[in-house]
Amino acid sequence: MPRLFVAVPLPATVVDLLSSLPRPAEKGVRWTKPQHWHVTLRFLGDCSVEDAAATLAPLPASTATVRLGPAISRLGRNIVCISAEGLDELAAAVDGATAAIGEPPDPRPFRGHVTLARLRHRAACGVAGTPFSATFAADRVELVESVLAADGPRHVTRLVVPLSGSSF
Numbered sequence: 001m002p003r004l005f006v007a008v009p010l011p012a013t014v015v016d017l018l019s020s021l022p023r024p025a026e027k028g029v030r031w032t033k034p035q036h037w038h039v040t041l042r043f044l045g046d047c048s049v050e051d052a053a054a055t056l057a058p059l060p061a062s063t064a065t066v067r068l069g070p071a072i073s074r075l076g077r078n079i080v081c082i083s084a085e086g087l088d089e090l091a092a093a094v095d096g097a098t099a100a101i102g103e104p105p106d107p108r109p110f111r112g113h114v115t116l117a118r119l120r121h122r123a124a125c126g127v128a129g130t131p132f133s134a135t136f137a138a139d140r141v142e143l144v145e146s147v148l149a150a151d152g153p154r155h156v157t158r159l160v161v162p163l164s165g166s167s168f
Helices: 010-018 048-056 088-098
Strands: 003-010 028-030 037-045 064-075 079-085 115-118 135-139 140-145 153-160
Touching: 003 048, 003 088, 010 135, 037 088, 037 140, 048 088, 048 140, 048 153, 064 115
Parallel strands: none
Antiparallel strands: 003 037, 003 140, 028 115, 037 115, 064 079, 064 135, 079 115, 140 153
16 A cells, blocks of 8 residues: 655745755754655545545645745654644545545644655754744645655655635
């Protein structure tokens, strides 16, 4: 079974802005690749692409305005990220549509973010606190397969679901 998740992709303009942030080589800091930047709405885990596509295709959700920032921060001990606000209702709609497939939805409140780095051995990351701000319209969600490989994961979009025009 493929390993799947549902995400909001970032527009190229936001990827360009994030790419301009400092990414210094620091012990225990593993920077994520720009092609992996997205906001995960729901991790499905091992799940059939067909089952996931069938639940997502009729997604009753509207576009959302996403606000990134105001600064690079930490999420728990191991994640360096940028907060993504404005996706709570969309994440709830995805949870509702996909609740019967894959892993059970996470019971914790949704915390939208873009993962910039992962930390090992309680590493520090000198860029935490760096100001960053961007806004974009989330006009689609994607069903993405994460293919694990020796040189890191590869993300393959399996389905694109456009969202309706009225904003959350």
